[in-house]
Amino acid sequence: MRSISATMSVTLDGVVQGPGRPDEDTRGEFTLGGWAGQYNDAVMGQEMGKGMSKPGDMLFGHRTWRDFIGVWADAADGNPFTTYMNAATKYVASRTLKDADAWPNSILLSGEAVETVAALKATPGNDLVIIGSASLIRALHAAGLIDHYQLLIHPLTLGSGTRLFEGTAPLTEFELTGSVTTTKGVIIASYSRR
Template sequence: MRKIIGGVFQSLDGVIQAPGGPEEDPTGSFKYGGWSTSFWDERMNAAMGAVFDQPFDLLLGRRTYDIFAAHWGYLGDSDPIAASFTKCAKYVLTHGDQSLDWKNSHRVSSMEELKKIKSAEGPDLLIQGSSTLYPALFAESLIDRLFVMTFPVVLGKGKRLFGEGTPGGRLKMVQSDISSTGVIIATYEPDGKVPIGDFGLSKPSPAELQRREKIKKGQW
C-alpha cells in the first residue's frame, strides 16, 4: 500500500499560502507571496532532496496543479525537479471537469477513488501545497506522514495547513532538524487521539465552581 505524505512550508501561525512568489496565489488579498524564499540554506536543500530522491507520484488540489503545470511543466528536462514532476503521475483531486493537459495527469473525483489508488501498488503519493485537501484527508485517516518546514515569520492571514473541518488528533515527531536561518524541519506521523489531562486542583475551589456556573449560563 502506498503512503500519502504531505510536504509543507508553513509560517509560525500555520499559513501555507504562496510561499514561492508574489504571483503564486494572491487570492483573498494575500500580500506576502514569496515569504519563504530568503530562508533557504544547504540543510534545507538536503532535507528536501531526501524527500524527492525517493520514488513518488504527486497528489494535488486543482489550484496547486494549475500553479505547478504553468511553472514546472515549462522548464523542460534540463531541470531535475521539473523532469521528475513531469515524469511522475499527477493525481488531481477535484470535482471540476477542466482539462488536465500536463503529461501523466489524472483526475480523482472522490475520496473513495483516492483510497483505491492508495491501496494499489506504486510509489508514495506526495502532496505539495493543496491546503484544501488536508481536512478531508485527515478526516478519512489517509495522511501517513507530514514533512513540515516551519519558517520564523507570522503572516496573520492566508490559507492554512489545518483548515476548517480538520479533526483533532495526536502526532508524533519522528525526525527533526533546524536550519541556520531558524527554519524548523520536522517529520510527523499520526499517533491516535488527542490525549486529555487536567492540571487543575484535585478539588475545585469555590471561585472555580462559580466560574464554571458562569460558563454554563453564558456569563463568562
C-alpha cells in the first residue's frame, strides 16, 4: 500500500490560496497571491529537495495540475525541481478532464477523487505526494487517506483566501515527526497520522 503525503504552504491564519504568484489563483476576487515568494531561502530549498530526492509519484487535482503545466512542463531552467516534476509520474484526479496528455507522464484518475485515489493507494508502487490541490487534500483528509503533512507555515496573516481546512474536518491526530525553521521565519513542520 502506498502512503499519501501533502505539502502545503500556509499562512498563520490557514490560507493556502495563491502562494506562488499573483495570478496563480484569483478565485473569489483574491488579490494577495504570491505571498510566499519573499520567504524562500536556501534552508527551504534544501528541505524541499530532500522530499524530491526520494522516489515517489505525484498526485494532483485538475486545477493545480493545469497550473503546474504552465510553470514546469516547458521550463528549461536547470532547476532540479523542474527535472523532478517532469520525470515523475503524475496522477490527476478529475471528474471533468477528458485526458491527461498535456503533460508527459500524467495519468488521469477519472471519477470521484476519494474512490479513485483510495484504489490507487491500495496498489503497490511509489508513495504519493500532493503539492497544492487544497480541495483534493480536504476530500482525502475527510476520507482518512492522508498519511503525512509537510506544512510550510509562513509568518504572516492574510485575512482572506481559501484556507487549508474550511468547514469541518474530522478529528484526526497527528504526531510531529520533524521541524525546521528557515532563516526567514518559516516553520517547516512534518506530521504523521497516529
